[in-house]
Every structure is written in structure tokens, then in C-alpha cells.
Amino acid sequence: MESETTSVAPPAHERVLARRIERHRRQAARCRRLAQRIERRIAVLSTVRLVAFAVAALFGWAAYYDDLPLVYGPVAAAGLLAFLAAVYLHRTPHERLPRVTALVRLHDEGAARLAGEWDALPDDGARYLDPGVPHTRELQVFGRGSLYQLVCRAALPWARDRLAARLHAPLSAAEVESAQSAARELARTSAFCRRLHAEGRIVELSGRQLGAFVAWAEAEATASTDAAFARTCRRVAFIAVPLTWACIVASASFGLASPWRIALGLQLLFHLATTTRLGRLYTELVDRDEARPFVGLRRMFQRVERRRFHGPRLQALRDALVSSGARPSARLTALETITDSLAVRFNPLSALLANGLFLWEAFWVGRLVDWRTRHGAHVRPDLETLAELEVLASVAGFAADTAGAGFTWPTLDADARPVFSGTALGHPLFPVDRRRTNDFTLEAGGRLTLVTGSNMAGKSSFLRTVGVNAILAQAGAPVCAASLTLVPCRLSTSIQITDAPEQGLSRFYAEVKRIRRILDDCAAAEADPGLPPRLYLVDEMLSGTNSRERNLASLSVARRLLAHGRSFGLVTTHDLSLVALENHFPDRVTTCHFTDRFDGEALHFDYRLRPGVATTTNALDVLRLEGIEVDPALLS
Numbered sequence: 001m002e003s004e005t006t007s008v009a010p011p012a013h014e015r016v017l018a019r020r021i022e023r024h025r026r027q028a029a030r031c032r033r034l035a036q037r038i039e040r041r042i043a044v045l046s047t048v049r050l051v052a053f054a055v056a057a058l059f060g061w062a063a064y065y066d067d068l069p070l071v072y073g074p075v076a077a078a079g080l081l082a083f084l085a086a087v088y089l090h091r092t093p094h095e096r097l098p099r100v101t102a103l104v105r106l107h108d109e110g111a112a113r114l115a116g117e118w119d120a121l122p123d124d125g126a127r128y129l130d131p132g133v134p135h136t137r138e139l140q141v142f143g144r145g146s147l148y149q150l151v152c153r154a155a156l157p158w159a160r161d162r163l164a165a166r167l168h169a170p171l172s173a174a175e176v177e178s179a180q181s182a183a184r185e186l187a188r189t190s191a192f193c194r195r196l197h198a199e200g201r202i203v204e205l206s207g208r209q210l211g212a213f214v215a216w217a218e219a220e221a222t223a224s225t226d227a228a229f230a231r232t233c234r235r236v237a238f239i240a241v242p243l244t245w246a247c248i249v250a251s252a253s254f255g256l257a258s259p260w261r262i263a264l265g266l267q268l269l270f271h272l273a274t275t276t277r278l279g280r281l282y283t284e285l286v287d288r289d290e291a292r293p294f295v296g297l298r299r300m301f302q303r304v305e306r307r308r309f310h311g312p313r314l315q316a317l318r319d320a321l322v323s324s325g326a327r328p329s330a331r332l333t334a335l336e337t338i339t340d341s342l343a344v345r346f347n348p349l350s351a352l353l354a355n356g357l358f359l360w361e362a363f364w365v366g367r368l369v370d371w372r373t374r375h376g377a378h379v380r381p382d383l384e385t386l387a388e389l390e391v392l393a394s395v396a397g398f399a400a401d402t403a404g405a406g407f408t409w410p411t412l413d414a415d416a417r418p419v420f421s422g423t424a425l426g427h428p429l430f431p432v433d434r435r436r437t438n439d440f441t442l443e444a445g446g447r448l449t450l451v452t453g454s455n456m457a458g459k460s461s462f463l464r465t466v467g468v469n470a471i472l473a474q475a476g477a478p479v480c481a482a483s484l485t486l487v488p489c490r491l492s493t494s495i496q497i498t499d500a501p502e503q504g505l506s507r508f509y510a511e512v513k514r515i516r517r518i519l520d521d522c523a524a525a526e527a528d529p530g531l532p533p534r535l536y537l538v539d540e541m542l543s544g545t546n547s548r549e550r551n552l553a554s555l556s557v558a559r560r561l562l563a564h565g566r567s568f569g570l571v572t573t574h575d576l577s578l579v580a581l582e583n584h585f586p587d588r589v590t591t592c593h594f595t596d597r598f599d600g601e602a603l604h605f606d607y608r609l610r611p612g613v614a615t616t617t618n619a620l621d622v623l624r625l626e627g628i629e630v631d632p633a634l635l636s
Helices: 011-065 067-116 147-151 159-168 174-186 190-203 207-217 225-254 258-279 292-306 312-322 328-346 348-358 360-402 459-474 507-527 545-563 577-584 618-624
Strands: 006-008 418-427 436-440 450-452 483-488 492-496 534-538 566-573 589-594 597-599 604-606
Touching: 011 067, 067 190, 067 258, 067 360, 067 459, 147 360, 147 459, 159 207, 159 360, 159 597, 174 190, 174 312, 190 360, 207 258, 207 360, 225 258, 225 360, 258 348, 258 360, 292 312, 292 328, 312 360, 328 360, 348 418, 348 577, 418 459, 450 459, 450 545, 450 577, 450 597, 459 483, 459 492, 459 534, 459 566, 483 597, 492 507, 507 545, 507 597, 545 566, 545 577, 566 577, 566 618
Parallel strands: 450 566, 450 589, 492 534, 534 566
Antiparallel strands: 006 436, 418 436, 418 483, 597 604
């Protein structure tokens, strides 16, 4: 049954969100000031480094040119020491600045998200809208001002994909319980979550880049003839380089000119003969931004590896990273060393010297092949584990931001009766000062709630309120309610249907096809107990045709919906004749309504869900408000 209680979001909820918004803004301002101090320090160190280098160079030249090392030498040495000290001290602020800048962005986004400033958020998830899943658009799951924007704080593209998948297709009850437990634990460590997201924003990887890296890592290195060739070249380098340097030392010791020239010449010829084939194994990894930024993720892995978790889900995720031999951060550190060393290829002079003297490329490509053989298979599972942690951290951030502001953790129970029961149920995307909440219950499957009411009274918004909270609950996230218990279910919706001229469909025909799909979904759930039941939400059923045929068709559709004993839902209508269903199915159809009041100058709505059938209409009042008078003769 439906409760008669409704309320405006309490002032306490407004104060809680206002404090959270202000806290985010204060933290963003603090981080900005810190970033400015770091920038000034970097500028000072850069100036010191330049001046110190100039002093060391000038006085070193003077000491050599004037043959006065005791006069100018100490000054040159002091300049050199100052230069080295500036280089060393420059590293810390240079590494710290992008992290502080990322925290500024995170806090700015946090304030914007709570304030409903959706345009200030970088990702609206519109790319995840699926025409085959209409409720993703009708319930604002993706797009500007959507559930995705409300929840998502993740930086990794695979984490965003995972979150979108959960909003598309619900988790099972067991998965929801596990995800909730992990997110609750993370919500108590908001600083860890923010820093994890900040590290991801520094890297700013695209899905294409991650895909390219994984494809490279999973290539069959051991079976590749090029890989075998690289290992052979490295073995040659291990033998040739010591022999070449032995010739150089011998030539210098005994005044011989030929041996070292022959040895270096042979090494250079060897490099020229092998570099094209060796280059195929690493140039895509080094010279383009296809995958190389992935090495920056080592700091994200380090934060997870160093963190102690208590819940079984988080412990299992951490163990998956640290129990496979070398830790991901160590593997990526080794990879970064290899790729940095191979980047010498793009400095021709350095490459000539390094390869002529040390066969540099042959040595490091051999190491790269070994790295891929030993660690390549771990890249995908490591990345998937990190993405899952970021999804949980996103949900935890959402929970931390909304705690005490009218949100709670729901209960998902396959045996729950009623099948849907919520108290103080509100729409999470509505501003808190305009949010209205209602209690609502659906007792069991095979039940239908018929919602009547006048225009703008709140029927469609209430349908969306039920739908979006069902989505959040089954994604493992908090819901906008004082309490919510529901059975696992799938959504089928028909809300604000428009014509589809590209398909040659009128609005009425498009709506009929949607209702046909809802009936098929309910029939499939009825036929297969392994499928979850359907929660259907139908707004203004068949409103695109004449009243007589709409009445007959709506009654027929409603009867067919009620024939499916596992599914349940809500239907809104202006057609008061449809309430005859309650007389035919008194135990399975419940009516409730929203109402309004017209004082002669304005319409007033309280958005209160009441039992029974609506007793007011307002279409003529709306016309009068716009100066369109109805001929009194037509009303008689």
C-alpha cells in the first residue's frame, strides 16, 4: 500500500550539504594556495639552477683558460654543487605540483556535484546511452545532470566503464551486499579515495591507450621470432661489449690504433644491421602516447599495496595485486626504467654513442622482451582490479558526500515482502531545497499501482524517483530515502515517448512498440524463474490516441501486465476510467494520486502521495493562467 506521508527535505539535510559544499570549496582554495607556493619554489629553484650552472661554466672556463685553478676553481666547484643541489631539490616540488593540482580539480568537482552545477563536471557519460536500454535516457542515468555524474569520481576509463555497466545492468543481491560493505569501509577513508582518484587524473589515460598497452603486453612474446632475435642480440651484446672495451683499454695501454677502431666499427655495424628489426618490438611503446602513460599508474598501485583493509572484498582485491610475485608498482617501475632507456633512440647523437659503445638498444630490448614474457599476463587482471577499486572508491565518495543528507544504504533481498518498500523516498538529482519525499510500498509481484493526478502534480517525477533509486540500490550505492528494501529486479520503462521519424513511427506507434517490449520482458521473466522480475514504469499510457480507444487499449494492457505474477510496477494516467481496474482486481491494483489547488491566480502543488483516485483537474486552469479563456457555453 502507499503511505499518506510526505515531506520536504528537512532543513538539516540542506545544512549538511551546504557544509559539505563549503568544505570542498575551502579544501580547493587551500590546495590552490599550496600549488601557488610550489610553483614559486619551482621558479626559484629553476633560477638558482640556471645561475649556478652559468657560474660553474664561466669560472671553470676561466680556471682553465687563465690557468688559475686555485683562484677560480673553488667558485666553479661551489657553482657546480649549487647546481646539483638545485636539481635534487627541484624533483620533489616538480612531482608534488600535479598531485596538488589534481586535488584542486577533485574538490572543485565535489562542490559542483553537490550544488548541481553539472556543466562544471568533466564527464557526463552520454557515450553510455544505449537506445536498446531506454530507461538510461528516460531516468537520466547518463548525460548531463545524471546518476552517472552524481556518483562517478573515477579517472581510469576502465573504472568508468565498470560503473556504467552497473548502472546499465544490476548486480545480484550477494554482489550488492559485498560492494556495499567495501564502499562503507572506503567511505571512512575519504582521504585515501581522493588521493587514489588524484593519481588517476595525473595520468589521464584514454580507453584507447589502455587497450593498446594491454594488447602489447598480451602479445605472444615467447613465440615471436622477433623476440627470439632480440634475446640473441642481447647475448651477442654481453660478449661483444666487454671485448670492445678490453680492446680500447689495450689500445690505450700499448699505443695500438687498430684494435679499438675495428671493435667499435663492428659494434656499430651490428647495431645498424639489427636496429630496424629490434625497433619493431618497442617503438610503439615509446615514441607514441599509445601506452607509455600507463607506467604513471604505479603510484595508484602503490597506494593500494600499502593500504591495510579489513573487509573481505577489499582484502581480496589487494591480495590479488600483491600475491602474484612482484607487485604491480615494482613491475611498472621496471618497465619505466626500460622505456626511458630505450627513448634514447630519438636523440640521434646520444643513440649513436650509446649503441656504438654499449650496444644499448640490444641490451634494453632484450630486457623488454623478458619483462613482457614474465609480467605481460598480469597487466589485464591488475588493471581490472585497480578499476574495481576505483569504482568502489567512487561509490564511497558518493556515500561520504551524502551521509546525513537524506541518503541511506538499501537492502536487497530476493525474498523480500513487500517487494518494494521505501520511506522518505526522494529523487537524488533534485536540489535538496526542492526535493519532496514520499513513502511507497508494493506488496508483491503481480501487483500494479495506478497513479492519477492533474498536470504537473508530480506523477512522472514520482515514477522516476522509484526507478532511479532502484538503479542506485542495485548498483551497490546509497539511495535517496530514509529506508529502502526491494527484491532484485530489472527495469522496463515507457516515459515521455516521442515520435521516431527516422523509423517512420508516430508517437502513438512508438509507444505501442515500447509497451509491446515491456509485455515481452514481463513474459520472459514469468517463463524463466532464473531471470529477475520486472519493475515496469509506464507514464500516461497510450496518450497519443482518442479517449475511447485509449481506455479500451489501456485496460487490455493493464490486464496483461497483471497476468505476470512475478513482475510489478506503476502506471500513471489522466484517464480516470482506468481506475475501474481496482474494482476488477481489488487485491492486485491499488490507486493513489497527487492533487493541486487553484486559488484563481496560481496553481499550488504539495507533491503529496495520497491513497485513492484524484478528484481535481487543472487543464482549464492552466489555459486561464496563460490568458486562454474557454467558452462557457462549451462547459454547460
